[in-house]
Structures are given as C-alpha cells and as structure tokens.
Amino acid sequence: MKILVPVKQVPDTATQVKIGADPKGIDTAGITWIVSPYDEYALEEALRIKEKQGQGEVVAVTVGPERAKEALRSCLAMGADRALHLSDPAWENADSLTVARALAAVIKQEAPPLVLFGRQAIDDDMGAMPAQVADLLGWPCASWIMEETISEDGKSVRAGRQVEGALEIFTIPLPCVLSAQKGLNEPRYPTLKGIMGAKKKEIKDVKAADLGLAADGAQLLVVALEALPPRPPGRIIPGEPAEAVKELVRSLREDAKAI
Amino acid sequence: MQIELSEEQQMIQALAREFAEKEVKPVAALLDAEARFPHETVKRMGELGLMGIAVPEAYGGSGADTVAYVLALEEIAKACASHAVIMSVNNSLYCDPVLKYGTDEQRKKFLAPFASGQQIGCFALTEPQAGSDATNQHTLAVRDGDGYVLNGRKVFVTNGREAAVALVFAQTDPAKAHRGISAFLIERGTPGFLVPKVEDKLGIRASDTAEFVFEECRVRAANRLGEEGMGFKIAMGTLDGGRIGIAAQALGIAAGAFDLSVAYAKERKSFGVPIAQHQMVQWMLADMATAIEAARLLIWRAAALKDAGRPFGPEASMAKLFASEMAMKATTDAIQVHGGYGYIKEYQVERYFRDAKITQIYEGTSQIQKLIIARHVLGAR
Numbered sequence: 001m002k003i004l005v006p007v008k009q010v011p012d013t014a015t016q017v018k019i020g021a022d023p024k025g026i027d028t029a030g031i032t033w034i035v036s037p038y039d040e041y042a043l044e045e046a047l048r049i050k051e052k053q054g055q056g057e058v059v060a061v062t063v064g065p066e067r068a069k070e071a072l073r074s075c076l077a078m079g080a081d082r083a084l085h086l087s088d089p090a091w092e093n094a095d096s097l098t099v100a101r102a103l104a105a106v107i108k109q110e111a112p113p114l115v116l117f118g119r120q121a122i123d124d125d126m127g128a129m130p131a132q133v134a135d136l137l138g139w140p141c142a143s144w145i146m147e148e149t150i151s152e153d154g155k156s157v158r159a160g161r162q163v164e165g166a167l168e169i170f171t172i173p174l175p176c177v178l179s180a181q182k183g184l185n186e187p188r189y190p191t192l193k194g195i196m197g198a199k200k201k202e203i204k205d206v207k208a209a210d211l212g213l214a215a216d217g218a219q220l221l222v223v224a225l226e227a228l229p230p231r232p233p234g235r236i237i238p239g240e241p242a243e244a245v246k247e248l249v250r251s252l253r254e255d256a257k258a259i
Numbered sequence: 260m261q262i263e264l265s266e267e268q269q270m271i272q273a274l275a276r277e278f279a280e281k282e283v284k285p286v287a288a289l290l291d292a293e294a295r296f297p298h299e300t301v302k303r304m305g306e307l308g309l310m311g312i313a314v315p316e317a318y319g320g321s322g323a324d325t326v327a328y329v330l331a332l333e334e335i336a337k338a339c340a341s342h343a344v345i346m347s348v349n350n351s352l353y354c355d356p357v358l359k360y361g362t363d364e365q366r367k368k369f370l371a372p373f374a375s376g377q378q379i380g381c382f383a384l385t386e387p388q389a390g391s392d393a394t395n396q397h398t399l400a401v402r403d404g405d406g407y408v409l410n411g412r413k414v415f416v417t418n419g420r421e422a423a424v425a426l427v428f429a430q431t432d433p434a435k436a437h438r439g440i441s442a443f444l445i446e447r448g449t450p451g452f453l454v455p456k457v458e459d460k461l462g463i464r465a466s467d468t469a470e471f472v473f474e475e476c477r478v479r480a481a482n483r484l485g486e487e488g489m490g491f492k493i494a495m496g497t498l499d500g501g502r503i504g505i506a507a508q509a510l511g512i513a514a515g516a517f518d519l520s521v522a523y524a525k526e527r528k529s530f531g532v533p534i535a536q537h538q539m540v541q542w543m544l545a546d547m548a549t550a551i552e553a554a555r556l557l558i559w560r561a562a563a564l565k566d567a568g569r570p571f572g573p574e575a576s577m578a579k580l581f582a583s584e585m586a587m588k589a590t591t592d593a594i595q596v597h598g599g600y601g602y603i604k605e606y607q608v609e610r611y612f613r614d615a616k617i618t619q620i621y622e623g624t625s626q627i628q629k630l631i632i633a634r635h636v637l638g639a640r
C-alpha cells in the first residue's frame with residue numbers, strides 16, 4: 001500500500017523563539033530545524049504499516065523553502081522510500097488553505113489510499129491541515145488517532161481517536177486521511193545506514209505549475225506577532241504555615257478569584 | 260579553507276546526541292555506581308550502527324567515515340565515558356585493523372558481526388611488563404603444525420570480559436624483538452584462553468578491564484591477522500587511529516562537564532547574584548569553552564586526514580595529548596565551579612572528573628604522545 005506522509009519543518013522544541021526584525025515572523029537566526037514531532041508519529045506508523053504488510057511505499061511530502069529538504073532527508077533516513085518537495089514562489093507566505101490545496105493536488109496525482117498527518121505542526125499549532133486536505137479531496141478524516149489497523153482486504157481502516165477519557169473507534173473506508181496523536185507509537189531513531197542511504201533516495205522538486213495550480217494569494221495574513229506580557233512574579237506568603245495557608249486561601253478566593 | 264560538516268555527518272551527530280541524551284545519560288550514574296556493563300544500551304548502539312561506523316556496509320558496518328565517528332563518540336562521551344570507550348575500542352582497536360589487515364575470509368567471520376554490533380571485540384597488547392614499552396612482549400606463540408600454541412598474560416584489556424573475539428599480540432620470533440611480534444584473532448572459549456580477573460577502577464567503571472591468561476592455548480594459523488612479524492606494525496597503526504577516538508572521548512567528557520557547569524553557574528547564587536556573574540567563574544568557563552573548541556578542531560583535523568588517506572599519526576597524537584590534558588583540567592574546574600556540591604556524587608561532575616583521568620593514560624600516556632610528537636618535529640626516527 002502506498003502511504004503519503006506530509007511533514008513540516010519546524011524550529012526545534014528547545015528553541016527560544018524571538019520575534020524577528022519584521023514582526024510578521026520569527027527571527028530564524030541560529031535555529032535548529034526538525035521534523036515536527038507529531039509528523040514523526042505519522043511517519044513511524046506509515047513505516048510500521050509497510051513493514052507489517054511486507055510491501056508498499058512510504059512517500060514523505062513537504063511544502064517549504066529550500067532548507068525543508070533537510071526534513072525530507074530525515075524522513076528518508078528513518079525509512080521513507082522517496083520524497084516530494086513542493087517549493088515555489090507561489091507558496092511563499094502561503095496560508096493553510098493554499099498549502100492544503102497544494103497537498104490535495106499532489107495527493108490526487110500520487111493517489112495513495114492513505115494519507116497520514118501529524119495532528120498539528122508545533123510551530124504555529126494551527127492544526128488545520130488534515131481536515132482541510134480531507135475536505136478538498138472529499139475523503140473521510142479521523143484526527144488525533146491513538147491506534148489503527150488496516151483491514152485484511154485493504155479497503156478500510158479501524159482507527160481509535162482520543163476523546164476525553166476514552167477512545168472513539170471508527171471504521172473508515174479508504175482512501176482516507178488520518179492524523180497522529182502522541183502515543184500512537186514510539187518513533188524510531190534513524191540508523192547510520194539509513195542516514196548514509198538517504199542521499200541515494202529521490203527527492204523530487206514539484207512546482208505549482210506541475211500541479212496545475214496558479215498563485216492564488218493567501219487569504220489569511222499574519223498582521224504581526226506580539227510577545228506575551230512577562231509573567232508577574234510569584235508571591236511568597238511569609239509567616240507560620242497555619243496562618244499563611246489562611247492568607248493563601250483568602251488571596252486565591254478574593255484577589256485571584258481562582259476558587 | 261572550509262570547516263563544514265556534511266549533511267550526513269550532521270545527521271549522525273544529531274542522532275548520537277539524541278540517543279545519548281535520552282538513553283545513555285539517564286543510566287550513567289547508576290552504571291558507574293554499580294560498575295555494571297551496559298549490555299542493553301550497547302546492543303542498541305549496535306543496532307543504530309554506532310559500533311562499526313567507518314566500516315563499509317559490505318562488512319556489516321555503517322559506511323560512514325572517521326569524522327562521523329568522532330562526532331558520535333563526542334556525543335556519547337558527553338553522557339557517559341564508559342559507553343564511549345566500549346564503542347571506541349570496538350570501532351578503532353578491533354574493527355579497524357580487521358578491516359585493514361584481514362583476508363576476505365577473516366572479514367566475513369571476524370568483522371561483520373562486530374561492525375554490526377551483534378558482538379564486541381577487544382585489543383590485548385599490554386602485559387604486566389609491557390605498557391608504554393609495548394615492544395617488550397613476553398606472550399609467546401610457538402608454531403606447531405598448522406597453528407600456534409600461546410602462553411602468556413595480558414592485562415588491562417578493555418571489553419575483555421564481554422568480547423567474543425580478542426585481537427591478541429604475541430611474540431612468534433623473540434630473536435627479532437618487536438619485528439617478531441604477530442597478531443591473532445582468538446575466540447572466547449578457546450581452550451587455554453582464561454579471563455581470571457576484572458579490575459576495580461577509579462573511572463569508566465561501567466567498562467570492564469580484564470586480565471587474560473593463555474595456557475597452552477591452540478590457535479589456527481587462519482586466525483593470524485597479517486603476516487608473521489607484522490604484529491607490532493598493526494598494533495602501532497591501529498593505535499594511531501584509536502587515539503583520535505580517545506581524544507574524542509576526552510572532548511566529550513570535558514564538554515559534558517562544561518554543560519553541567521554552565522547550567523549550575525546560572526542557577527547557583529552567592530553574594531546575591533548568580534555565580535555566573537562573578538568574573539572569576541566566568542574566567543573558568545571561558546577557558547573551558549576555548550580549550551574544548553581547540554581540542555575539537557585538532558580532532559576533526561586528524562579525523563579528516565585519516566579519511567583522506569593521508570598520514571595522520573602525529574596529528575592524532577597531538578589531538579589525544581591536548582584533548583586528554585584539557586579534559587582533566589576542564590573537569591577539575593567543573594568541580595570548582597560547583598564548589599562543595601561538585602564533590603558530591605549527586606551532582607555528577609565528580610564522575611566526569613574520575614572518567615577524564617584515564618584518557619591521559621591509555622592508548623599511550625601523555626608522556627608517550629610527547630615522545631611521538633617530538634620525534635616527528637625533530638625528524639628523527
């Protein structure tokens with residue numbers, strides 16, 4: 001079975017994000033870029049499906065600038081068979097709908113029965129992509145899945161998605177879109193052999209024209225990023241514990257209105 | 260001039276860093292306290308390809324290079340110096356010579372399972388009377404029919420208890436002195452190959468250091484690595500490469516202690532400010548950072564020369580001498596930055612300090628490195 005895994009390159013989770021000179025974006029100097037962690041769960045699951053079935057193909061896709069190739073190379077090192085890099089001036093400053101249209105178009109061309117997303121990218125946490133792409137394709141979609149099993153006949157997937165305090169189980173006909181939640185699996189480390197072999201695998205450049213898409217301009221525009229106001233310092237209540245607790249409870253009730 | 264790691268080298272570095280952070284660092288203190296060999300994590304290192312980094316894929320290795328090897332080794336040593344020496348000995352002192360001097364037959368049997376990390380190898384040169392003076396080999400290998408009979412003793416063999424095969428040096432022609440030394444690949448369990456003792460040590464306590472005794476131990480001629488009399492050349496050539504690894508181990512130890520020191524200096528307060536604001540603490544941190552960077556560059560250069568197939572012996576000795584002396588100083592200062600807490604096990608820098616010491620001793624003491632470097636600069640032989 002062919003499985004397509006869209007991934008996004010994002011700043012490392014340990015990055016101290018700073019607003020850039022142009023306040024519409026962040027300062028990217030010195031940032032280490034990684035594959036968004038939820039996308040790694042998606043890729044791991046795709047690789048496991050392929051391994052279980054003993055055949056198939058895992059294709060990693062990204063929309064992003066030149067540096068996003070590194071993210072694709074990481075996916076290839078982990079075990080993806082090939083990669084598609086959607087890179088075109090038309091997609092610079094793209095909003096989520098533009099990206100979703102690009103992904104939907106490439107999915108139509110590749111025609112995989114299954115598309116596995118991460119539940120959201122950890123940079124802007126928009127989380128729009130799986131549902132938007134599924135909608136554009138007219139495919140069913142289950143988000144935040146914690147487990148999945150492809151049916152014997154390969155026609156449907158049984159997916160469990162996380163809801164408050166329980167798993168909600170669906171049987172979904174293929175083709176479909178799934179998005180991975182943390183806990184779906186434990187992503188593997190790439191092996192050194194995988195890393196050394198990644199260069200030999202294909203990363204195909206795809207332009208907007210290759211997908212028959214015109215530059216249609218973003219409809220969602222970032223006006224500015226604003227830093228959060230600094231957190232006010234904590235307050236230490238002095239005195240004997242018994243007295244201090246009384247004051248704490250009073251303060252929580254009357255000042256903070258928390259209880 | 261350009262100092263830029265390839266994309267693969269960066270990815271291998273990132274992998275080793277993540278693995279070391281997540282899997283090795285959390286177990287390092289306990290393994291040290293219990294002096295326990297880390298079977299689990301070493302097995303994982305093998306699966307990832309860290310045990311035969313520069314060995315071609317055809318022989319079970321990862322097909323990367325010496326630069327990738329030192330990058331990975333630094334990261335592992337940052338978390339645990341014992342893991343680093345286990346890895347270094349298997350890569351440099353075992354796989355490297357078997358790849359370089361082994362026949363195709365020998366590579367299949369004695370290299371592939373070791374480069375892929377399923378088994379571990381070791382290197383037994385040192386004897387009670389032959390440390391720095393490694394030429395003074397007393398272990399005898401006497402030709403007998405289609406094989407040899409070994410008698411003698413080896414000490415301080417890293418990985419000695421765990422290894423499936425030992426690369427052992429022995430005298431086949433005592434009249435020729437060091438030109439009469441030969442190398443043998445001896446399998447664990449060969450009758451007459453005994454491991455009577457494992458040492459209790461100051462540092463690298465999770466790595467085992469064993470003694471070997473050979474009593475009428477029969478070895479087939481097919482187990483001889485290289486020609487008769489080539490043993491000393493094999494040993495010295497192998498140690499040149501090994502020294503780059505030990506230098507990287509020392510670098511990692513220093514870098515690990517440095518990271519702990521920076522974090523501590525920002526947190527610990529005295530006289531109303533974080534100690535990182537005291538100029539004399541900054542001085543120590545600045546010196547550490549500079550020396551670490553200098554060592555890294557020496558190591559990278561020696562590794563790059565080896566990868567380019569150029570002579571690298573003196574550069575490897577300089578890297579090892581500088582990095583190990585630097586690691587001892589840096590870990591001493593790391594304890595100083597921590598004050599009394601640095602002396603306490605809970606804060607971990609004392610382990611880095613204990614681990615650093617061995618890097619000035621094995622694979623040629625600092626004094627021996629100076630001899631090699633002096634011989635090189637004076638043009639004498």
Ligand SMILES: Cc1cc2nc3c(=O)[nH]c(=O)nc-3n(C[C@H](O)[C@H](O)[C@H](O)COP(=O)(O)OP(=O)(O)OC[C@H]3O[C@@H](n4cnc5c(N)ncnc54)[C@H](O)[C@@H]3O)c2cc1C
Nearest residue numbers: 382383384385390391415416417468620621622623624626
């Ligand atoms: C934990 C550990 C692991 C080891 N692992 C291995 C291993 O895997 N395989 C292996 O074969 N060996 C191993 N060794 C042995 C190690 O390489 C030797 O201990 C080292 O080479 C020094 O030899 P020595 O201990 O006999 O000291 P000696 O040679 O007796 O040296 C004592 C002192 O004299 C100095 N000295 C000696 N000769 C000279 C000279 N000509 N000029 C100036 N100074 C000199 C030395 O620098 C040192 O300071 C290991 C040792 C230890 C402690």
